[in-house]
Amino acid sequence: MKKLLEITLGIVTSIGGFLEAGSLATSAQAGASFGFALLWSIALGTLCLIFLVEMSGRLAAVSRMPLAGVLRARLGYSFFVIVLAAVGIVAYLVLATELGGVAYALQLATGVSYRLWALPVALVCWLILWKGTFGVIEKGVSVLGLVTVAFLVAAVRLHPHWSAVAAGLVPTRPAHQAAHYWYLVVNILGATIAPYLLYFYSAGAVEDEWDESHLPVNRAVAAIGMTFGGALSCAVVVVAAMVLLPRGVRVDDYKDMATMLSPVLGHWGFPLFVLSLAIACLGAALEVALSLAYLVAQGFGWNWSENAKPRTAARFSAVYTAALLLAPLPLLAGVNPLKLTNISMALTAVSLPFAIGPMLLLLNDEDYAGEHRNGPISNLVVMVTIALAFVLAVVSIPLVVVGG
Numbered sequence: 001m002k003k004l005l006e007i008t009l010g011i012v013t014s015i016g017g018f019l020e021a022g023s024l025a026t027s028a029q030a031g032a033s034f035g036f037a038l039l040w041s042i043a044l045g046t047l048c049l050i051f052l053v054e055m056s057g058r059l060a061a062v063s064r065m066p067l068a069g070v071l072r073a074r075l076g077y078s079f080f081v082i083v084l085a086a087v088g089i090v091a092y093l094v095l096a097t098e099l100g101g102v103a104y105a106l107q108l109a110t111g112v113s114y115r116l117w118a119l120p121v122a123l124v125c126w127l128i129l130w131k132g133t134f135g136v137i138e139k140g141v142s143v144l145g146l147v148t149v150a151f152l153v154a155a156v157r158l159h160p161h162w163s164a165v166a167a168g169l170v171p172t173r174p175a176h177q178a179a180h181y182w183y184l185v186v187n188i189l190g191a192t193i194a195p196y197l198l199y200f201y202s203a204g205a206v207e208d209e210w211d212e213s214h215l216p217v218n219r220a221v222a223a224i225g226m227t228f229g230g231a232l233s234c235a236v237v238v239v240a241a242m243v244l245l246p247r248g249v250r251v252d253d254y255k256d257m258a259t260m261l262s263p264v265l266g267h268w269g270f271p272l273f274v275l276s277l278a279i280a281c282l283g284a285a286l287e288v289a290l291s292l293a294y295l296v297a298q299g300f301g302w303n304w305s306e307n308a309k310p311r312t313a314a315r316f317s318a319v320y321t322a323a324l325l326l327a328p329l330p331l332l333a334g335v336n337p338l339k340l341t342n343i344s345m346a347l348t349a350v351s352l353p354f355a356i357g358p359m360l361l362l363l364n365d366e367d368y369a370g371e372h373r374n375g376p377i378s379n380l381v382v383m384v385t386i387a388l389a390f391v392l393a394v395v396s397i398p399l400v401v402v403g404g
Contacts, residue, residue, distance in 0.1 A: 018229025019148040019236070020284035021101035022094070022191030022348070024277065025341045027233045028260065029251045030184050031240025033177065036160075036168030039234055041185045043169050045192030046230030048388070051381040052356065054222035055363050055374070056198040060205035061214050063368040067202035068298035070368050071358055079358075080299045086354035087195050088292060093344035094196065095288040095327040099125070100337030101281030104254045105274050114337060118328035125285050126324045130317070134207040134306040137290060141283040148232055148280055150272040154264045155235035158242045165238060183346075186396045190348035192233070193385070195355035196291035203294040207307060215372065239264075253338050289327075293319040349396040352389035360386065 030038035056067050063070055072080040103117035128136065174181035210218070243260045244251065251257055254277065262269030290306060297304035297316040310317040330340055360382045363374040374382070 018226065019145070019151075019232045019276070019280050020191075021097045021277075021281045021337075021341050022187070022194070022345045023233045024101075024148075024236060024257075024280065025251070025254075025338055026184060026187045026191045026345060027236035028240045028244070028257045029342075030188060031237040031242075032244040032249055032251045032256075033184065034174065034181060035241040035245055036165050036237065037172060037174070038181070038184055038188065039165065039168035039237055040171045041188045042192060042230055042233045042237065045189045046226055046233075048381065048385045049193050049197070049230075050222050050226045051378060052193065052198055052359065052385065053201055053226060054219055055359055055378065055382070056202040057205050057210070057218035057222060058215060058372055059363060059369060060202040061210040061218060062212055062370050062372045064206065064211070065368070066206045066294060066298050067199055067359075067362075068295045069301075070362055072299045072301070074362055074365060074368065075358060077299075083354050083358070084295060084299055086351045087199075088295060090344065090347050090351045091196050091288055091292050091295075092323060092327060093330075093340070093347060094194070095285060095292070095323055096330050097337060097341040097344045098281045098285035098288060099327050100331050100335075100340055101254070102278050102285065103331060104337045105278035105281070108255065108258055108270075108274050108277075115332055115334060118331035121282075121285075122324045122328045125282070125289060126321060128286060129289060129306070129320055129324075130310055132306070134204060137283075137286050137306065138204055141279070141286060144279050145283050147272065148276045150261060150265065150276060151235040151239055152232055154261050154269075155238040157264045158239065160238055160242060165234075168237075182395070186349050186392055187342060187345040189388070189392060190345040190352070190396070192230070193352060193356075193389075194348060195351060196288050198355065198359075199295050200287045200291040203290075203298070203304075207305060212372070251338075253336065289320040289323050292323050293317070346396045349389075349392035351393075353386065353393050356382070356389050357386050 027042065030041075059070060060066055065073070068080075071083060099118060099121050100114065102121045103114035106112065106117045106121070107114040128141075132140075205214070205218070208214075239260050240251070240257070243263055244257070249256055258273055259270060261273050265272060293316050294304060296302075296319045297313070302315045303313040304316040305313055308316075331337065360374075360379065363369050363382070364379070366373060
C-alpha cells in the first residue's frame with residue numbers, strides 16, 4: 001500500500017511539475033506557427049526523457065548516490081568541472097526564464113511591470129527553499145501545478161480532428177519557414193530533455209532514501225508521469241493550433257498567449273492561464289535553483305540536503321541563494337522573458353551532450369549500477385539520444401540566428 005501511494009503521488013507530482021516556461025512557450029509557438037506538425041518533436045523528447053529519468057533514478061536507488069556524486073567519483077573532478085560549467089551556465093539562464101514567467105504572470109494579473117516583480121519573486125523562491133523541505137518542493141508546489149491540466153481540458157473541448165493530431169506525431173518536412181520550423185524543434189527538445197531534471201530527480205531519490213525496492217516506483221513515475229506531462233505539452237500545441245493559428249497570432253510575448261484558453265473555457269480562461277504560468281514557473285524555478293545547488297555541492301563533496309537546516313549545509317544553501325540573487329538581473333535589465341526563454345532553450349540543447357553523454361558509462365558501470373546496469377534497449381536509447389544531442393548542439397546556435 002505504501003509503494004502504491006508513492007507511485008501515485010510520484011506520478012501526480014511528475015505531471016504537475018512537467019509544464020514550465022520552456023515547454024509552455026515553445027509548444028504555444030509551435031502550434032501558432034505550424035499547427036499540429038511539431039507534435040512529433042514533443043513525443044520524441046518525452047520518450048528520451050522517460051528513459052533518462054528512469055536511469056538517473058535507478059542509479060541513485062542502487063548506488064545510494066546522486067548523479068552528480070557518481071559523475072565526480074567515476075570520472076574525476078576535471079571532467080566534472082566541464083559538466084558543471086556547461087550545465088550550470090544554462091541552468092542559470094533557465095532559472096532566470098522561470099522567474100520571468102512568474103513575474104510576467106503577475107504583470108498580466110496586476111498590470112505592474114514584470115521588471116518590478118523580478119526581485120520579489122526571487123525572494124519568495126528563496127524563502128520557500130530556506131524554510132521548506134524537499135517534500136514541499138517535490139510534492140506541494142508540483143501538485144499545485146496540476147492547474148495546467150486546464151490545457152488538456154481545453155484541447156479536448158475544442159474537438160480537434162484526432163486523425164490530424166495523430167498525423168502530427170509523424171515527422172514531416174516543413175512546407176514553409178523551414179529555418180523557424182527547425183529552430184522550434186531544437187527549442188522543444190531543449191525544453192523537454194532538460195538536464196536539471198535529471199540532477200533534481202536523482203538527488204530527490206537520495207533525499208527520499210530510495211533503495212532497490214523502489215525501482216518499480218521509479219519506473220512507474222518515469223514512464224507514466226513523464227508521458228502525461230508530455231501530453232500536457234501536446235495539449236498546449238493543440239490549443240494554440242486551433243485558437244491562435246486561425247487568427248494569425250504570432251507568439252512573440254506571453255501576452256500573445258494569455259487569451260488562448262478563453263474561447264473554450266470562457267471567463268475562467270484568462271485566470272487559469274495566469275495561474276498555470278505562475279505556478280508552473282514557480283515550481284520549475286525552485287527545482288532549477290535546487291538542481292544548481294545539488295550539482296555544485298554533490299560534485300565538490302559538500303554537505304547537501306534540502307531537508308537539513310541551512311546552517312548544517314551552509315555551502316549548499318549559499319549556492320541556491322547566490323543563484324536566486326543573480327537570476328533576476330536579465331529581467332531587471334529589461335530582457336523580454338519569452339525571448340530569454342527561447343535563447344535558454346536553444347542553449348540547453350547545446351549543453352545536452354555534456355549532461356547525457358556520461359550516463360552511458362555510468363549506467364554500465366558494475367561498481368555503481370551493479371546488476372541493474374543498462375540493457376541493450378536502454379543503451380540504444382542513450383546512444384541515439386547522445387547522437388541527437390550532438391546534432392542539436394551543432395545546429396542550435398545557427399538556427400537561433402536564422403530562424404529565431
